[in-house]
Amino acid sequence: MFSQTVEYALRAIVYLADxxxxxxxxxxxxxxxxxxxxxxxxxxxxxxxxSVVHSQRGIGGGISLVKTPEELSLLEVVNAVDPICRIHTCPLGLKGHGTNLCPLHRKLDDTMRETETAFAETTLAQILLSSTSSYPLCNEPHERLTQLGGTTISPSN
Amino acid sequence: MFSQTVEYALRAIVYLADxxxxxxxxxxxxxxxxxxxxxxxxxxxxxxxxSVVHSQRGIGGGISLVKTPEELSLLEVVNAVDPICRIHTCPLGLKGHGTNLCPLHRKLDDTMRETETAFAETTLAQILLSSTSSYPLCNEPHERLTQLGGTTISPSN
DNA sequence: GCCATAATAGACATCAATGTCCATTTATCG
DNA sequence: CGATAAATGGACATTGATGTCTATTATGGC
Known part of the structure; x- marks a missing residue:
């Protein structure tokens, strides 16, 4: 239901948020x-x-989030790579329907609206703090490869 | 979010239900x-x-629904052409997650579950009876090209 | 049995999503 | 300035979704 690209983008953003x-x-x-x-x-x-991420070339560069995990929603990520496009006008191009979708397309659009809302209301911070029994993307918490102060810590492997 | 094939299948089924x-x-x-x-x-x-529809070749043949519109859900149609595939195991293939999805994939699966439920709970009969100001798929009610008794009626155009 | 009708099957074409590779540009460090 | 690190851009390959075309098969009416 969601594209591979969306899956990849979300994984990357979760890691970056972490x-x-x-x-x-x-x-x-x-x-x-x-x-x-x-x-x-x-x-x-x-x-x-x-503008979901910022990039910096050269040594010490890389990709970082523009917003904090608290401010960034899943929807912003999804819409950046594979927008959830709601149904605004009749897909059959029927005049007279205009913004009044027929029951079928009304229903389809409603489910898309619900998905959109669910994503809009979920922040990356929530994902990181969720307590299921599994860590996001990994079996153990990710190593933090660099500390805020700038000291580099080697991964344990 | 939904494929073109799903859109086409639903249109066809709505027409057949009608x-x-x-x-x-x-x-x-x-x-x-x-x-x-x-x-x-x-x-x-x-x-x-x-087995969502039945087909009959030759004169007087065509496509018809296997179930009545009251018994047929949108989900059965969608799953026939482009299944909503839920996330059952960690897409990263991490052992230890097993059925315990990480928060990201838990959230993704939850939204898919909601969509699945919405489709499962909606029948074709509901779509046909919904009263928005637009008829399903058309500006006016569809002509019924044949009557139950077998008498053929010409379309008005 | 013959004809018209309508589904079926399969080949083929086109396009977008996904994925790979390499040369180039930009940045930091010494 | 030179060396290294890292993103960027563009070309190319592969695959699946979408779409078209034609020959074949099954059915009902005469």
């Missing part, structure tokens, strides 16, 4: 989220063009 | 629903293989 506000390289994100790196870079470009 | 229990030819459905006829025949084959 590491926020530190930047992460595409390679780092790709490995952590098991997304093909070359394709991920395309997805990240879409996110950058929509 | 004409039920009379059979309709693919050509007739295609014109009424503005779906490319050759492609529609593919979609209808999927619906037949899932």
């Amino acid at each position: 590491q926020a506000p530190n930047p992460c390289t595409t390679e780092q994100i790709a490995k952590a989220t098991k997304v093909p790196q070359a394709y991920l870079s395309k997805v990240l470009q879409s996110l950058r063009q929509s | 004409q039920a229990p009379n059979p309709c030819t693919t050509e007739q459905i295609a014109k009424a629903t503005k779906v490319p006829q050759a492609y529609l025949s593919k979609v209808l084959q999927s619906l037949r293989q899932s």
